[in-house]
Amino acid sequence: MGILNLIKISLTALARNKGRSFLTMLGIIIGIASVIVMVSLGQSSTQSVRSELSSMGSNMIMIMPSHERRGGVDVGSGNSLNKKDLKLLKENTKYVQYISPSVSTGAQLVFGANNHSGSLQGVSADYLEIRKYAIASGIMFTEEQLKSNAKVCVIGQTVVDALFTNREDPIGQTIRCGRVPMKVVGVLESKGQNQMGQDQDDIVLAPYTTVMTRFSGNKNRDNFNMIFVSAPSEAESEMAATEITYLLRNSHNIKNPDDDDFDIRTQEELLSAMSNVMQLLTYLLTAIAAISLIVGGIGIMNIMYVTVTERTKEIGLRMAIGAKRKDVMLQFLSESVILSLLGGIIGIIIGVILAFVVSSALHWPPAISQAAIGASFLVCVATGVFFGWYPARKAANMDPITALRYE
Amino acid sequence: MEQEEIIQIRDLHREFLVGSETVHALNGVSFSIRRGEFVSIMGTSGSGKSTLLNILGCLDKPSSGEYIINGTSVNSLNRNQLSTLRNRQIGFVFQNYNLLARTSAIDNVQLPLMYNSEISAKERKERAIAALEAVKLTGRMNHLPNQLSGGQQQRVAIARAIVNDPVIILADEATGNLDTRTSYEIMTLFQELHSKGKTIAFVTHEPDIATFTTRTIKLRDGQIVLDEMNNQCSAAEALAEYEKNMKHTMI
Numbered sequence: 001m002g003i004l005n006l007i008k009i010s011l012t013a014l015a016r017n018k019g020r021s022f023l024t025m026l027g028i029i030i031g032i033a034s035v036i037v038m039v040s041l042g043q044s045s046t047q048s049v050r051s052e053l054s055s056m057g058s059n060m061i062m063i064m065p066s067h068e069r070r071g072g073v074d075v076g077s078g079n080s081l082n083k084k085d086l087k088l089l090k091e092n093t094k095y096v097q098y099i100s101p102s103v104s105t106g107a108q109l110v111f112g113a114n115n116h117s118g119s120l121q122g123v124s125a126d127y128l129e130i131r132k133y134a135i136a137s138g139i140m141f142t143e144e145q146l147k148s149n150a151k152v153c154v155i156g157q158t159v160v161d162a163l164f165t166n167r168e169d170p171i172g173q174t175i176r177c178g179r180v181p182m183k184v185v186g187v188l189e190s191k192g193q194n195q196m197g198q199d200q201d202d203i204v205l206a207p208y209t210t211v212m213t214r215f216s217g218n219k220n221r222d223n224f225n226m227i228f229v230s231a232p233s234e235a236e237s238e239m240a241a242t243e244i245t246y247l248l249r250n251s252h253n254i255k256n257p258d259d260d261d262f263d264i265r266t267q268e269e270l271l272s273a274m275s276n277v278m279q280l281l282t283y284l285l286t287a288i289a290a291i292s293l294i295v296g297g298i299g300i301m302n303i304m305y306v307t308v309t310e311r312t313k314e315i316g317l318r319m320a321i322g323a324k325r326k327d328v329m330l331q332f333l334s335e336s337v338i339l340s341l342l343g344g345i346i347g348i349i350i351g352v353i354l355a356f357v358v359s360s361a362l363h364w365p366p367a368i369s370q371a372a373i374g375a376s377f378l379v380c381v382a383t384g385v386f387f388g389w390y391p392a393r394k395a396a397n398m399d400p401i402t403a404l405r406y407e
Numbered sequence: 408m409e410q411e412e413i414i415q416i417r418d419l420h421r422e423f424l425v426g427s428e429t430v431h432a433l434n435g436v437s438f439s440i441r442r443g444e445f446v447s448i449m450g451t452s453g454s455g456k457s458t459l460l461n462i463l464g465c466l467d468k469p470s471s472g473e474y475i476i477n478g479t480s481v482n483s484l485n486r487n488q489l490s491t492l493r494n495r496q497i498g499f500v501f502q503n504y505n506l507l508a509r510t511s512a513i514d515n516v517q518l519p520l521m522y523n524s525e526i527s528a529k530e531r532k533e534r535a536i537a538a539l540e541a542v543k544l545t546g547r548m549n550h551l552p553n554q555l556s557g558g559q560q561q562r563v564a565i566a567r568a569i570v571n572d573p574v575i576i577l578a579d580e581a582t583g584n585l586d587t588r589t590s591y592e593i594m595t596l597f598q599e600l601h602s603k604g605k606t607i608a609f610v611t612h613e614p615d616i617a618t619f620t621t622r623t624i625k626l627r628d629g630q631i632v633l634d635e636m637n638n639q640c641s642a643a644e645a646l647a648e649y650e651k652n653m654k655h656t657m658i
Contacts, residue, residue: 005521016509317505320466321519321567322494324487400466404505 010335013307021339024303027296028343028383029350032376034289036351036369037358042282043367044359046275051365053271059237060130062265063227063244079223080252080261086227088251095240097232098126101208101224105215107177109163109204116162120153120177120204122211123228130230138171138186146207149214153177154186156201180214182206237266293379296343297387304336304391315395316403329396336388337381344380348373410441413574413606414463419472421458421629432458433469434629440575440608445601445639447609447617450626457579459626460610464497464577465489477574494522498568502580504560506552506567512539513548516566523571538566542596558589565596575606582616591649594619594642619645 014021065080086101093099103122108115125140127133141152155163155170164170170184182204191200208224231240241264248254248262308315315328323331352368359366421433432455440446450456461467462474465481468489474481477496484492493499498519506515516535520526526534539548542562552560561581568576578597582590598619601607609620617623618640625633 002524009521012510313505314507317501317507318518318522319490320464320493320499322490322522322571324490324522326487327522401461404466404501 006330006334007338009331010338013311013331013335014338017307020303024299024339025343025346027299028293028340028380029296029347031289031293031296032344032347032380033351033354034292035286035376036348036372037354038285038289039282039369039372040351040355040367041358041364042278042285043369044355044364045362046278046282047367048362048364049274049278050271053267053274058234058267058271059231059240060267061229061231061237061241061244063229063248064225064263064265065223066261066263068261081224081227082222083224085248085251086224088247089227089229089244092247093240093243095231095236095243096229098129098228098230100124100127100130100228102127102226102228103208103211103224105211107204107215109159110176111163111173114163114165116159118159118162118202118204120206120211120215122208122215123205124208126230127205127228130228133191134189136187136189137169138184140186141205141207146209149209150207151180151182151210151214152185153182153204153206154188155184155205156188156203157190158199158202159204160187177204177206178215182210234268237268241266293383297340297383300336300339300384301387301391303339304332304388305394307335308332308391308395311395312398312403312406315398316400316406319398319400320404325396328398329392332392332395333385333388336392337384340380340384340387341377344376348376410443412439413442413477414440414608415473415475417473419459419462419474420470421455421462421467422470431629433462436472436626436629436631438624438631438634440606442574442606443601443604444622445597445607445609445620446622446624447611447620448624448626449611449614449617451612453628454626455629456610456626458629460577460579460608463575463608464499465493490522494519495571496574498571498573498576500561500564500568500576500578500581502583504552504557504564504584506560506563508553509551511549511551512544512555512563512566515552515563516570518567519571534570535566538570539563541569541600542566556589557585558592561585561589561593562596565593565600569600569605575608576600578607578609580611581609582611582613588646588649588653590616591642591646595646598639598642 063081068079081101083101086099089096090099100123105120105122107118107120109118121127124146125143128135128140135154136157138154140154141150144150145152153175155175160170163175164173170187172184174181174183176182188201188203188205193199212222229240229244231237245260245264249257249260252261254260318328318331352373355368356366416439417437419433419436420431423430423432434455436455436459448456448459458467462469462481465476465484466489468482476492479492481489481492507518513532513535516538517531520531520534536545536548539545542565544559544562544566547555547559550559552563555563561584565576565581568578581597582593585593594616597607597609601621607620609616611617618637619642620637621639622636623633624631
């Protein structure tokens with residue numbers, strides 16, 4: 001019997017029981033659709049995290065002092081980064097495009113009758129480039145202001161909203177940070193929350209020199225909390241990190257990498273750590289969806305059993321008029337494969353539509369996993385064969401005489 | 408005129424094991440059927456006629472003895488070879504028609520040819536139409552079994568049995584589910600097929616049906632007790648007679 005005849009016979013048989021065929025397929029449809037949705041959403045969320053992280057500056061590198069231990073006790077971040085290191089990195093690196101130290105301190109911000117508890121960050125003008133901040137109005141403080149410890153600052157949108165409740169123009173106004181009056185020279189463009197839910201607009205930027213000299217809250221006037229660096233491109237950030245490590249080890253006289261008194265973090269590391277979490281989640285959800293596929297397969301097996309029993313007489317007749325065991329086996333096997341394949345195709349269509357709808361509702365970039373679609377196809381065929389095998393064998397092994405007499 | 412023997416059976420035995428007891432369903436049966444014969448096989452239930460029919464139809468194999476159909480000894484064939492043999496050499500007609508439900512008459516008739524890869528789809532259709540013409544159902548080719556009367560369904564089944572041009576048609580109580588009138592009609596059809604040269608073996612327990620055949624073989628307890636030629640009655644005449652009588656009773 002030709003393959004076309006086989007498919008025709010199977011389709012006619014399935015069409016005879018449309019309702020039952022559809023309900024049987026439903027298990028597969030749900031299984032495949034959920035696999036497609038899970039994998040696609042996993043991909044698009046990873047993409048969205050990636051694009052958000054790179055908007056934070058994907059070639060950004062953070063240098064932090066390591067935690068210091070004194071007599072076995074962790075006493076928090078050390079004081080290993082200072083102006084000497086900044087100078088060293090500025091002058092001797094090839095892959096560093098922008099560099100800005102960072103010293104931060106908490107400060108009560110006051111303007112008129114309003115006050116806001118914010119954090120004051122002492123940075124250099126490069127900080128904007130590194131963190132991809134832009135000035136919305138006014139200007140960034142200048143190199144001269146930095147050198148002269150000028151009492152100027154650039155503030156984020158959240159701070160503007162908190163202090164300037166009467167919609168005054170903040171530029172040129174003087175706010176108090178703790179006890180120090182600071183002149184606002186610029187306002188940053190809003191960036192919104194970052195991936196961790198932090199408000200990136202709740203920020204006051206001032207020359208680091210100013211923060212180090214005028215804010216006594218900072219525990220050591222010579223040390224930075226962090227140095228931000230950015231490489232010209234994402235690809236070069238790894239090299240920049242190597243370069244910085246080499247320079248800092250040399251100048252800090254460190255022979256053994258275990259004794260490093262600083263930590264270097266590239267965005268790439270953060271990214272891969274986050275992608276790993278996402279991937280794990282995707283795998284988990286896919287595994288759950290795969291279980292529903294197995295349940296769907298068992299549904300097919302169940303119905304195929306019923307079908308075989310119900311059609312015992314037909315099987316007997318087919319055998320009597322010349323169907324070989326192989327023919328009967330193939331007929332029922334192709335029925336179950338067609339069932340699961342058809343269910344799979346419907347499932348893929350529903351899954352793709354759902355993935356599109358959900359990802360656009362969450363403002364994620366739509367990502368349809370072609371690998372998932374391909375795998376679904378294979379899984380469907382395998383499910384059909386695997387779960388159809390036993391019922392089909394039962395049909396093929398029937399004795400035609402008994403089957404013909406079956407009532 | 409001496410005709411070729413297409414079925415040769417020699418000392419056929421068939422035993423079944425029921426529990427710990429051996430039942431001899433066939434106990435040394437020997438006969439031959441020549442091409443063009445119309446044989447009725449009679450017997451009460453338990454006489455072994457069903458077992459004989461199963462063996463004749465190559466659905467079952469004898470425990471011992473020889474069965475040669477159209478020159479092929481069945482004993483040496485495996486399951487697949489038996490399937491092919493049934494597909495090419497035998498046409499079955501059953502008591503309960505055994506048509507595929509929700510499948511048109513023409514598709515039902517084509518079914519045996521579906522299992523013969525040497526026949527193209529076009530030829531399959533042509534032969535099915537020819538077979539339906541032979542049973543006078545040309546106008547009902549696309550009807551489903553549940554749209555046909557019992558007699559018509561049996562005609563479709565007969566068309567299915569002749570579509571592969573078998574050497575022998577095996578009918579198992581083919582009139583058992585039909586009323587007298589329709590039985591006569593079906594027998595008329597069988598007689599027509601016979602007159603066109605078909606070989607038919609007809610299993611029945613009704614003596615009047617057997618009178619329409621040319622030869623009767625009677626079985627009892629797994630052995631042949633009678634094998635004689637009949638004076639074949641015409642089923643068409645019987646039908647006419649029957650209708651005349653019916654009219655009388657109605658008047």
